[in-house]
Amino acid sequence: MTTHAADTAEPIGPQRQALEDDLVATVVASFDGTADPRLRQVMQSLTRHLHAFIRDVRLTEEEWNTAIEFLTAVGHITDDRRQEFVLLSDVLGASMQTIAVNNRAHKGATDATVFGPFFVDDAPEIPLGGDIAGGASGQPCWVEGTVTDTDGNPVAGARIEVWECDEDGFYDVQYTDDRIAGRAHLFTDDTGRYRFWGLTPVPYPIPHDGPVGKMLDAVGRSPVRASHLHFMVTAENLRTLVTHIFVDGDPQIEIGDSVFGVKESLIKEFSVRAPGTPTPDGRDLGDRTWARTRFDIVLAPAGV
Ligand code: BEZ
Numbered sequence: 236m237t238t239h240a241a242d243t244a245e246p247i248g249p250q251r252q253a254l255e256d257d258l259v260a261t262v263v264a265s266f267d268g269t270a271d272p273r274l275r276q277v278m279q280s281l282t283r284h285l286h287a288f289i290r291d292v293r294l295t296e297e298e299w300n301t302a303i304e305f306l307t308a309v310g311h312i313t314d315d316r317r318q319e320f321v322l323l324s325d326v327l328g329a330s331m332q333t334i335a336v337n338n339r340a341h342k343g344a345t346d347a348t349v350f351g352p353f354f355v356d357d358a359p360e361i362p363l364g365g366d367i368a369g370g371a372s373g374q375p376c377w378v379e380g381t382v383t384d385t386d387g388n389p390v391a392g393a394r395i396e397v398w399e400c401d402e403d404g405f406y407d408v409q410y411t412d413d414r415i416a417g418r419a420h421l422f423t424d425d426t427g428r429y430r431f432w433g434l435t436p437v438p439y440p441i442p443h444d445g446p447v448g449k450m451l452d453a454v455g456r457s458p459v460r461a462s463h464l465h466f467m468v469t470a471e472n473l474r475t476l477v478t479h480i481f482v483d484g485d486p487q488i489e490i491g492d493s494v495f496g497v498k499e500s501l502i503k504e505f506s507v508r509a510p511g512t513p514t515p516d517g518r519d520l521g522d523r524t525w526a527r528t529r530f531d532i533v534l535a536p537a538g539v
């Protein structure tokens with residue numbers, strides 16, 4: 236059984252206090268000789284915060300061992316296809332905090348959000364108006380927009396990577412058959428415009444069959460993410476944007492996104508069209524419904 240240190244804690248006398256302070260000071264000083272000043276700053280600050288946390292909750296030895304076992308399990312389940320450390324960072328909000336620290340708002344530039352573990356290099360290239368589904372199931376969704384800089388100039392030739400799960404809530408890499416589906420890249424035209432067919436996003440749980448899922452369970456939190464479509468946009472001399480768009484009206488936005496990725500500015504209208512409604516590019520979708528959305532992307536200058 237876990238010891239509830241807070242319930243049994245006695246007041247800490249000045250002698251213990253001084254001992255604990257001394258240890259922090261000694262460990263901090265052990266990094267004084269670090270040649271790289273940034274590494275020194277990071278290690279010393281980490282030491283102060285870690286010790287402050289241990290002292291704040293009066294961490295028991297049993298809890299410390301549980302933490303070590305937990306991190307060991309996170310390492311053991313991590314491989315080329317499964318990144319449990321990224322999941323851990325995401326559900327603790329550490330990924331979003333790092334993004335907040337590193338992506339200062341700049342003159343209307345599009346907000347960034349969490350990268351997640353499902354991006355794959357070398358996704359196929361599609362032409363403008365092409366389809367990213369590659370056999371993934373779901374409601375077809377026409378996505379269009381522009382890429383501009385913060386002065387409103389169109390960005391021609393911007394590389395747009397897009398990826399999303401199928402209607403069952405799984406990314407291609409979560410299947411064992413090496414399929415490539417629900418992902419692609421394309422380039423903006425000379426006027427900075429882009430368009431493609433994707434799938435209307437659906438809510439899905441982040442992988443929760445491992446230690447991070449167990450932790451969420453223990454604290455009564457849901458693993459479900461609000462419906463979204465991932466983008467990564469790169470262009471010369473402009474800040475790379477990693478983001479997603481979310482579906483206006485998705486109840487999961489109110490319920491809460493398990494990795495804290497939702498930003499108001501990234502919630503977009505996805506309007507659903509009845510079967511037979513003419514599509515923007517004349518594609519015949521037979522008796523299927525389809526949706527459309529617009530996402531105009533503004534890139535900040537590199538280095539701001
Ligand atoms: C994702 O959106 O793909 C994702 C983000 C964080 C954790 C797991 C998945």
Ligand code: FE
Nearest residue numbers: 351353463465
């Ligand atoms: Fe995702």
